[in-house]
């Protein structure tokens with residue numbers, strides 16, 4: 001099998017999540033853990049999340065904490081690299097919103113405007129500022145607990161993060177950062193130092209100024225993230241003891257595939273293989289209609305031989321968003337038996353995705369400046 005590249009800065013073709021989990025040394029998620037989560041929180045884990053979450057680091061300990069009424073908080077983030085987020089960005093925030101409402105815990109959301117300036121050639125800080133505001137609106141539309149959620153940009157919150165950045169900076173050797181992220185001797189100093197900014201929010205001490213953290217400076221951090229972000233948190237876990245904090249727990253998720261194939265990752269750099277959250281219904285239908293199909297090219301062959309949903313992008317997209325097991329299974333079997341055509345599958349999925357995006361757009365247009373300021377605690 002060809003090697004797969006998955007780093008925080010480059011995600012190539014994904015051939016096997018299992019292999020990745022092994023390579024990274026994460027623990028595969030189990031049904032037992034999902035069931036324990038459900039028992040403990042009294043919240044059903046929707047089927048799409050059971051597929052979406054693939055591995056973890058000490059999620060079991062988080063459930064112990066929950067059981068023992070020990071406080072913890074959630075931490076996630078977003079690097080603003082396009083003015084509208086896409087479907088693949090919606091998922092992690094919806095998942096975080098789900099976890100937050102199940103656990104009823106604080107959530108901090110880091111917007112890494114600095115990261116995009118350092119890693120994305122050609123972007124100016126002014127351009128990033130515009131994307132940041134647009135992305136924050138997108139994120140707010142995912143519906144969090146208003147009083148337990150804090151969104152911050154690195155360039156504005158840096159003074160609060162800096163003490164932890166300094167502590168970690170004193171402890172972590174350059175060679176460690178180089179080997180963890182594949183940085184070379186000619187990597188800029190800015191890039192080399194950036195990981196400390198993404199690591200600092202993993203320790204509650206960075207948020208002592210916030211009311212929801214008051215009196216809990218040693219709360220455990222729980223990080224839901226796509227598996228490519230794991231290197232940051234491996235680093236945090238290794239040095240947590242030295243900064244006298246509990247190791248952050250991590251919940252790893254898959255990537256949403258792009259429209260060209262189930263082994264790709266949806267990316268805003270290719271507008272045609274990506275469904276933006278600002279796309280119109282017409283654009284979405286057109287894009288899904290041109291997505292890679294697992295059916296036969298000729299209708300008569302398809303009726304006779306049937307199609308393969310494992311490689312069918314529209315059906316796969318549906319599995320990421322839809323909780324209705326029976327319907328998904330019905331579509332799978334009908335497609336496999338040739339009763340549903342490629343076009344029918346595409347249109348059915350397009351209808352579903354359009355309904356999700358329309359709902360999102362409605363919620364986004366209702367985000368007020370007041371609400372925006374509230375999440376950023378500017379008031």
Ligand code: TRP
Pocket residue numbers: 008075076077078079110111112115198223224225226229
């Ligand atoms: N680096 C992430 C990105 O490029 C953003 C991010 C910052 C993040 N902190 C995080 C993602 C914590 C998950 C968890 O999108």
